[in-house]
Amino acid sequence: MTMSESLAIELQFSGGMELLFDNKKTIHTKVPAHFRQGADSHAVTIRDLIGWMASHLLKERPELFIGPDGSVRSGILVLVNGADWELEGELEYELQDGDEIVFISTLHGG
Amino acid sequence: MSCSVDEPTMTTAEKRAKDRAVHAGFCCKCKTEKSTITIRYAEYCDPCFVFSLDSKFRTALRNARPHRVVNPENLMLAFSGGSCSRSLIHLFNVFHSLPPEVVSNKMHPKVYNEIHVCHIDESSLQEQDQEGLAELSTMGKAREIAESYNYRFHGVHIEDIYDPEWSDSKCFSAVATLVTSLPKDQLAISGQAPDLLSHLAPLPAVSRQDRITKLKALLAACTTLTCKETILSHFRSSLLFQLTKRANCDVLVLGDSATKVAIQIIGLTAIGRGFSLPLETTAISNWVPNCKVLRPLKDSLLKELDIYCRLQNLQTIEGHSADLAYTVQSKAEVKSISRLTEEFITGLDKDFPSTAATVCRTAAKLTAPEVLYQDRCPLCHGPVQKGVKEWKNRITVMTPPNATVEPAKPAGQADDGCCSSNDNSATCCSSGPSNGPSACSSTRQKVDDGDALPFSSMLCYGCLTNLRDLDLKSMGNLSGAEERSFELPPLVAEGIADRLGYKTVEEALAQSTKADPRESLRAQIQEFLIDDDSDGDEEDGQP
Numbered sequence: 001m002t003m004s005e006s007l008a009i010e011l012q013f014s015g016g017m018e019l020l021f022d023n024k025k026t027i028h029t030k031v032p033a034h035f036r037q038g039a040d041s042h043a044v045t046i047r048d049l050i051g052w053m054a055s056h057l058l059k060e061r062p063e064l065f066i067g068p069d070g071s072v073r074s075g076i077l078v079l080v081n082g083a084d085w086e087l088e089g090e091l092e093y094e095l096q097d098g099d100e101i102v103f104i105s106t107l108h109g110g
Numbered sequence: 111m112s113c114s115v116d117e118p119t120m121t122t123a124e125k126r127a128k129d130r131a132v133h134a135g136f137c138c139k140c141k142t143e144k145s146t147i148t149i150r151y152a153e154y155c156d157p158c159f160v161f162s163l164d165s166k167f168r169t170a171l172r173n174a175r176p177h178r179v180v181n182p183e184n185l186m187l188a189f190s191g192g193s194c195s196r197s198l199i200h201l202f203n204v205f206h207s208l209p210p211e212v213v214s215n216k217m218h219p220k221v222y223n224e225i226h227v228c229h230i231d232e233s234s235l236q237e238q239d240q241e242g243l244a245e246l247s248t249m250g251k252a253r254e255i256a257e258s259y260n261y262r263f264h265g266v267h268i269e270d271i272y273d274p275e276w277s278d279s280k281c282f283s284a285v286a287t288l289v290t291s292l293p294k295d296q297l298a299i300s301g302q303a304p305d306l307l308s309h310l311a312p313l314p315a316v317s318r319q320d321r322i323t324k325l326k327a328l329l330a331a332c333t334t335l336t337c338k339e340t341i342l343s344h345f346r347s348s349l350l351f352q353l354t355k356r357a358n359c360d361v362l363v364l365g366d367s368a369t370k371v372a373i374q375i376i377g378l379t380a381i382g383r384g385f386s387l388p389l390e391t392t393a394i395s396n397w398v399p400n401c402k403v404l405r406p407l408k409d410s411l412l413k414e415l416d417i418y419c420r421l422q423n424l425q426t427i428e429g430h431s432a433d434l435a436y437t438v439q440s441k442a443e444v445k446s447i448s449r450l451t452e453e454f455i456t457g458l459d460k461d462f463p464s465t466a467a468t469v470c471r472t473a474a475k476l477t478a479p480e481v482l483y484q485d486r487c488p489l490c491h492g493p494v495q496k497g498v499k500e501w502k503n504r505i506t507v508m509t510p511p512n513a514t515v516e517p518a519k520p521a522g523q524a525d526d527g528c529c530s531s532n533d534n535s536a537t538c539c540s541s542g543p544s545n546g547p548s549a550c551s552s553t554r555q556k557v558d559d560g561d562a563l564p565f566s567s568m569l570c571y572g573c574l575t576n577l578r579d580l581d582l583k584s585m586g587n588l589s590g591a592e593e594r595s596f597e598l599p600p601l602v603a604e605g606i607a608d609r610l611g612y613k614t615v616e617e618a619l620a621q622s623t624k625a626d627p628r629e630s631l632r633a634q635i636q637e638f639l640i641d642d643d644s645d646g647d648e649e650d651g652q653p
């Protein structure tokens with residue numbers, strides 16, 4: 001694997017999340033397959049993805065998306081290929097090419 | 111398989127934990143599918159999750175209705191557009207598509223008669239210019255969703271609270287304005303919450319735009335986001351009850367989730383609404399006569415309902431509830447108590463998944479207050495705790511009104527050319543630096559004290575507390591200042607008239623122009639005046 005490799009990821013937003021991402025419900029994007037941490041590089045995880053989204057895709061009010069711990073803010077539900085991310089290792093889940101990641105804001109539901 | 115036999119003393123939670131240990135990564139129900147959803151430590155596959163949510167809903171409905179249904183009730187489902195009420199509609203449809211009662215016993219009568227859906231369109235409060243409003247309207251989408259289930263749809267706009275048609279009598283064509291018992295110059299220095307009195311004024315037919323303007327004026331007079339949101343929530347529930355009654359429904363069904371209820375429990379307690387808390391959070395409430403309130407989703411987390419919507423492909427309406435944050439000026443006020451509580455609960459829930467359930471369980475032990483509906487608070491229509499006023503009086507130093515109100519002089523008689531007219535008084539008394547406040551007020555003419563009715567003395571503790579965040583400068587006062595920048599809607603005016611025993615809007619308006627406010631105020635605080643015969647000035651130590 002070379003460092004320039006990237007993964008095709010489908011991002012979906014609902015429950016108001018889309019308002020932070022240019023009102024798009026779906027974004028097809030390419031993320032780097034590896035992230036560098038000091039001298040090492042590791043396969044991209046959801047943690048990396050969240051940070052990457054905050055700096056590359058987020059249009060406004062990052063505090064509504066990313067928390068101080070680098071995870072999503074509480075009240076945002078994350079599904080990895082339809083499954084609760086808590087079952088997939090949460091932040092440490094390693095992204096695969098073609099993954100579908102869903103972000104649902106559960107706040108202000110009525 | 112011997113290891114999977116549960117001991118009889120195990121709690122459900124322990125059984126679940128054991129199941130998980132044995133079948134980690136697999137659904138705790140069918141134990142064969144890989145789990146995709148985790149709810150409070152239990153893991154489910156998609157079909158088992160849907161099944162368990164559905165059975166939880168059926169159990170809640172069964173617990174809320176009599177064992178044998180003799181007269182099937184008509185239901186009104188309140189649909190905001192969010193995932194909870196969206197799930198509610200779908201769950202009812204599933205429930206009625208294949209009722210187990212019918213399958214097992216063909217003679218069993220229908221459980222529910224008609225199902226209606228209602229929606230309050232709040233798009234007029236969104237931050238948007240006139241042209242964009244139609245685009246933001248949620249009414250059409252809500253109607254479409256309701257009608258896709260063949261449910262009768264009823265819609266109302268939030269600003270219709272200012273339409274006499276939406277008062278309880280459908281024709282209470284009057285609004286209420288508020289006046290403070292203290293003149294402005296004293297408001298600034300006293301630092302105390304003054305008594306609020308009300309005036310009723312006829313409300314001619316108004317256009318939709320006028321209603322929006324009136325509602326926005328009221329919200330603008332609220333100095334905090336909490337105050338705005340609380341008042342709006344009272345209007346919302348008043349409209350929901352009206353919608354329910356008008357469609358001849360017996361039950362108003364709300365989609366409140368466990369998460370929402372937990373947030374309500376903490377948030378309402380924080381804003382002084384603990385007394386009516388059981389009515390606003392229990393699975394079933396009977397406060398409003400002939401209109402039960404049901405919360406069949408109060409055992410399901412917001413997360414569960416969000417997932418349910420996603421799995422069942424249920425469309426929700428984005429931006430369905432007005433975000434009023436743009437209406438507050440200061441950064442500090444962008445967060446209301448309910449927002450902060452929401453963040454608090456969801457934050458806790460992230461690490462301690464039983465937070466919401468635990469809060470709900472604890473509050474479920476509260477019992478509904480025993481208060482008569484006819485003694486309800488005119489603003490929130492909730493129960494008024496006996497002795498609110500006494501209690502407030504005990505902890506607050508109130509200024510007797512006759513200490514501050516000058517004897518009335520014939521209207522229109524100028525005495526010093528300073529405060530003789532309404533128009534002048536505003537510029538002179540409130541902002542004129544050359545005239546000392548005391549000099550000015552001593553010669554101030556009373557213009558409009560002949561028609562005030564009580565108001566704050568009728569409120570529940572929660573509303574009394576909330577209205578402290580009303581900008582007093584937006585009200586008139588008994589000593590002449592007449593700038594009233596907002597009006598309370600007909601439903602509130604009607605509540606005031608109701609409590610005072612007036613039967614019709616005409617009677618109330620007629621009485622409203624007769625009553626002497628000092629008398630009515632004095633009557634209300636009679637027992638708290640130390641010596642009623644002597645001059646209030648001396649007791650109060652005021653010049």
Ligand SMILES: [Zn+2]
Pocket residue numbers: 137138139140141142143154155156157158159
């Ligand atoms: Zn299963």
Ligand SMILES: [Zn+2]
Pocket residue numbers: 487488489490491492569570571572573574
């Ligand atoms: Zn109240």
